[in-house]
Amino acid sequence: MWKTVVRRLIIMIPQIILLSMLVFTVAHFMPGDPFTGIIDPNVDAARLEELRRAAGYYDPLHVQYFRWVGNALQGDFGRSFAQKVPVTTLIGARAMNSIRLGIVSTVFTYAIALPFGMLSGRYNNSWFDRFVMIYNYVSYAIPTFVLALLFIYIFGYQLQWFPTRGSASPVIPKGTAPYYWDMFYRLLLPGFTAGILGTATTTQTLRNEVIDAKTQDYVRTARSKGVPENVIYNKHIFRNAFLPIASSIGFIFSGLLNGSVFIERIFAFNGMGDLFITSITSRDYSVVITLVLFYGVISIIGSLVSDIVLSLVDPRIRIE
Amino acid sequence: MATDNTLIEVNNLNVGFRFGDEYYNAVEDVSISLAKNEILAIVGESGCGKSTLATAIIGLHDPHNTRIEGEILYNGLDLTKLNEKLYNRLRGNDISMIFQDPLGSLNPVMTIYKQIEESLIYHTKLNDKERYDRVLELLNQVGIPKPERVMKQYPHELSGGMRQRVVIAIALANKPPVIIADEPTTALDVTIQAQILDLMKDIQEETESGIILITHDLGVVAETADRVAVMYAGQIVEEAPVDVLFTDPKHPYTRSLLNSIPNELHEDGEELHVIQGTVPSLQNLPRKGDRFRDRIPWIPDEAFDEDPILHEIAPGHKVRGNSWKYFHFEGEEME
Known part of the structure; x- marks a missing residue:
């Protein structure tokens, strides 16, 4: 088991190096220089040229790359x-908000998709199965902003169950228990919205896997042992049908994190997605580049998590 | 036939599968019994209904698409009337089954220990330690080397023969009086086949259980069985003690089958007998008259009964219909 994890961690190193090169190249083609926006435009051109030279703007590309990597490793982006603040300051708190939102969305996704997939697979062609099929089409096809606005209207405006905007209350004193409770409470509506949007693939995959698994010989063996039907589904069939789901768990998480760009915008949620859009519209390149790098790393970690989870649940792919 | 030793008695069993709105019998009018301490072989070509019969006895047909008529008596209890809950108490405890494909019939993500232990969980009150000891005992009984190590392994880590031993251990867990073995050696190498058959015979002698052995391999039958029932197109066409069946077969189908395997009577270079045609599909099966008639077209029509029935021609030897009296191989004269 540990061999698998270590091996998988080592594979991550070249992945991240490649990603950083890619991001660096993109950054290089962006307009502007280190002084764009922070220096008085009336400064003499010769003086500006001098400053650029001093900052290493004309250094060979590889020198610039390694300097960037060196700074990034020390947390300087x-x-x-x-x-006018360091990028890390800007991203820090928002990253935590986004990760919290990602976790809540993932929990909602699985809380909906697992029972839906299991039951519609077990009772395929029943009315419940047909209901789930329609649910899948709708949740897959509906645009994020439509569902988000609908939920804001129903749960936030009409029923007034949830606050409709913001990631933290401006009035509750920071660091107190009610403050954290309020923070969690504010995660629920955007988390639920994003969670629903992510269910279709998982539900459909699980359903098909269950339908496939229930005709397998090992299920017949379990029946011939006198194992009750519920145990057959919850133990034998679920563990096998779950394998492809397990392999996508990390991607679901990173996908929800990336996809939360729109959710955060609509719920005025103070996260990275919101920052991403703001930075793009204000051409704040150093922030955009860092975020691209960050999302890339999240995706790589997502696939790492998937592989580890899969090797936990499927003994056949463990490296002994 | 029913005696004190009878374990299973099947009476006039029909098992029909649904296609659209119609049910088609894959097993028709089958009556057979299994005694304690006996190996009953059921032989026939693929699609003759032998697995369907076995599956019906252990109650594993999907009730939505299957219609079962007739009786399956186990110690006087009619299994066809049982609900799922009661059947589950019997399955694995009184009747267990060994399947054909040992890789597919084991759960790939559960350890060998868990899969054998499961049988004990639902039928015994043994505690953890006692279950461990029993699993160890079973693995030793089926001849698995290093059982402590194998217990922690997964099916993909074992060889085909070892897997089949595990499947047998699962079936034996609660010392069931009835074991159904559905083609237990078909998926194995010839050398392993012999080992598994020996194992099954040893176990049968040890436990005195009754075994129903489903196979299409007459070699396996000759080696293991006490009594044989030959099935063709859903019906039993001949039933006899094993030595009688091999020395004095009566039904044209049995004779054709035996004639199509090589033996010392065949001369070198002589072509083996081939039975013409194939078993008709379930929907196209002739429901009236002799079902084997189309495959022996050189036998005159008068030889076949209108409604051939299984009847005893000698003690313990039953044949369906009377066409056997007129049967000869193509190109040969009537004896």
Whole structure:
């Protein structure tokens, strides 16, 4: 088991190096220089040229790359042009907000998709199965903003169950228990919305896997042992049908994190997605580049998590 | 036939599968019994209904698509009337089954220990330690080397023969009086086949259980069985003690089958007998008259009964219909 994890961690190193090169190349083609937006435009051109040279703007590409990597490893991703603060300061707190939202969405996704998939697979062609099929089509096809606005209207405006905007209350004192409870409470509506949007693939995959698994010989063996039907489904069939789901668990999480760009915008949720859109519209390149790198790393970690989970549940792919 | 030793008695059993709105019998009018301490072989070509019969006895047909008529008596209890809950108490405890494909019939994501232990969980009150000891005993009984190690392994880590031993251990867990073995050696190498058959015979002698052995391999039958029932197109066409069946077969189908395997009577270079045609599909099966008639077209029509029935021609030897009296192989004269 540990061999699998270590091996998988080692594979991550070249992946991240490649990603950083890609991001660096993209950054290189972006307009502007290190002084864009932070220096008085009336500065003499010769003086500006001198400053650029001193900052290493004309250094060979590989020198620039390694300097960037070196700084990044020390947590220095440059400064935001627009907000005049270090990028890390800007991202730090928002990253935590987004990760919290990602976790809540993932929990909602599985809380819906697992029972739906299991039951519609077990009772395929029943009315419940047909209901789940329609649910899948709708949740897959509906645009994020439509569902988000609908939920805001129903749960936030009409029923007034949830606050409709923000990730934290401006009035409750920070660091107190009610403050954290409020933070969690504010995650529910955006988390539920994003969670629903992510269910279709998992539900459909699980349903098909269950239908496939229930005709397998090992299920017949279990029956011939006198194992009750519920145990057959919850133990034998579920564990096998879950394998492809397990392999996508990390992707679901990173997907929800990336996809939360729109959710965060609509719920005015103070997360990375919201920052991403703001930075793009204000051409705040150093922030955009860092976020691209961050999302890339999240995706790589997502696939790492998937592989580890899969090797936990499927003994056949463990490296002994 | 029913005696004190009878374990299973099947009476006039029909098993029909649904296609659209119609049921088609894959097993028709089958009556057979299994005694304690006996190996009963059921032989026939693929599609003759032998597995359907076995599956019906252990109650594993999907009730939505299957219609079962007739009786399956186990110690006087009619299994066809049981609900799922009661059947589950019997399955694995009184009747258990060994399947054909040992890889497919084991759960790929459960350890060998868990899969054998499961049988004990639902039928015994043994505690953890006692279950462990029993699993160890079973693995030793089926001849698995290093059982402590194998217990922690998964099916993909074992060889085909070892897997089949595990499947047998599962079936034996609760010392069931009745064991159904559905083609237990078909998926194995010839050398392993012999080992598994020996194992099954040893176990049968040890436990005195009755075994129903489903196979299409007459070699397996000759080696293991006490009594044989030959099935063709859903019906039993001949039933006899094993030595009688091999020395004095009566029904044209049995004779054709035996004639199509090589033996010392065949001369070198002589072509083996081939039975013409194939078993008709379930929907196209002739429901009236002799079902084997189309495959022996050189036998005159007068030889076949209108409604051939299984009847005893000698003690313990039953044949369906009377066409056997007129049967000869193509190109040969009537004896």
